[in-house]
Amino acid sequence: MSQPLAERMHAFCLALQDLVCESLEAQDGQGRFREDGWERPGGGGGRSRVLEGGGLFEKAGVNVSAVHGELDPAFAQGLPGQGNRFFAAGLSLVLHPKNPYVPAAHANVRYLEQGGRAWFGGGTDLTPYYLFEEDAAHFHRTLREVCERYEPGRYARLKLDCDRYFFLPHRQEARGVGGIFFDELGGELEGAFAFTQAVGEAFLPAYLPIASRRRGLPYGEREERWQQVRRGRYVEFNLVFDRGTTFGLRTHGRVESILMSLPPLVRWPYAPEVEEGSAEARLLEVLRAPKAWV
């Protein structure tokens, strides 16, 4: 190929952003994405798109960035490459639906270069506030198909890595019902790029059918409150543990784009109780003991 991977990945992310935003707007039927272009003082920039107050999505953010420059040396040490020069391009999306029966979702694809090394990363995970086993199964089945196309056994590995990554140790809970997660996928880079693209493209077919079939379910104050409480766990994960958030804040990225992932409205009551045998309790059981969905 004549173009360097960095450029091809950036172009892929921009095209995927267009596709995703168009599809989400069409599904939403009411909200529109607003776009903010931004530049990073140290090098590079991004294109953030956010939809708020829609019919389906209370807040949806789809961000593309391509940044480069010098890493803080202490931070660079924790990364697999050598030296402080870096390039990073990626797309990151987080959806916070209005209806508590529609799961929140996250997807990300990224490409990094640091001192002579290059690698891909990415993944997608589903965070329901009420559990429908068939939704989790559909999400995982779609991802399994993508993974197995590239390498037998890859799904099982990346599913486990996802369960390990999206875990809140202080709560001893998974963030949601998982999905797949991969990082430092290097080696044969053309193959890694192809797989990363396939993961990015799998998000819509994995998620949209679920949103479609749950968005019309009636809900009341109880479900809304539970959604807001569970969103608090989402915030705890992103601010305390998420590497993407840390990377963004440590590399002086644009704060509003990094924290675009935070839910629109969140509640932290003290020690909320959950009724035994309720739908809320069933969700917690699954978050405390991640299971095989396919």
Next chain:
Amino acid sequence: MSQPLAERMHAFCLALQDLVCESLEAQDGQGRFREDGWERPGGGGGRSRVLEGGGLFEKAGVNVSAVHGELDPAFAQGLPGQGNRFFAAGLSLVLHPKNPYVPAAHANVRYLEQGGRAWFGGGTDLTPYYLFEEDAAHFHRTLREVCERYEPGRYARLKLDCDRYFFLPHRQEARGVGGIFFDELGGELEGAFAFTQAVGEAFLPAYLPIASRRRGLPYGEREERWQQVRRGRYVEFNLVFDRGTTFGLRTHGRVESILMSLPPLVRWPYAPEVEEGSAEARLLEVLRAPKAWV
């Protein structure tokens, strides 16, 4: 003195908790504290008190803990003492009032022992969502009096340390209008203990008169939304930067007591705008350029 400092500090914290909770309940006029005793599997425990849905306070937490055991070695390295054995006793309180014109507030006093070293820490800071200069001045004046009683010049130093500590680098904003902050106060331990007690006892006279004079101000949706957005910054500080939160989570403290500090209802809109010349903009000016209040 016959009793060790660890016990005396613990007893002081329990008595201060009684005093503070009684006074806050009396001021609230409506809400009541509920109490949860808890034990830490590794050693020690605590007494948490939380009031929710009160007349003045939407959520108020006053927590006392006295814990001991072994620190994670990597974490112990960042502390001033030697070795992994530790003891920590302290009181921590966070108030989230209902009326957006009443500032949120935090106070903490703590005593730590680690491998032959012992030290005190503490402080208190005020987080208004609308700025009344006389409130900030009253709060700081009260603290200055306490500090200057112990050592001339101490207030100026601890005020500056507070501005440095309660700072959100990614937002380039102070959390609020500050107060005082001290850590690793060792040396002559009886004097350090006396000062720490005085700081703990100064909280009510520093805060209550402010709450009293603002709680009756009328407000609407605009003020409530602003309060919820600003509370988001409070969450960002506590989850990303606060050492007390980190210490608690790293020493496997009781999660609900540690995160009791998080506000009851929080909003993260994307890139919220603030009208030039508005009361909201005036607050931001002060948060971006901390000033001398007395």
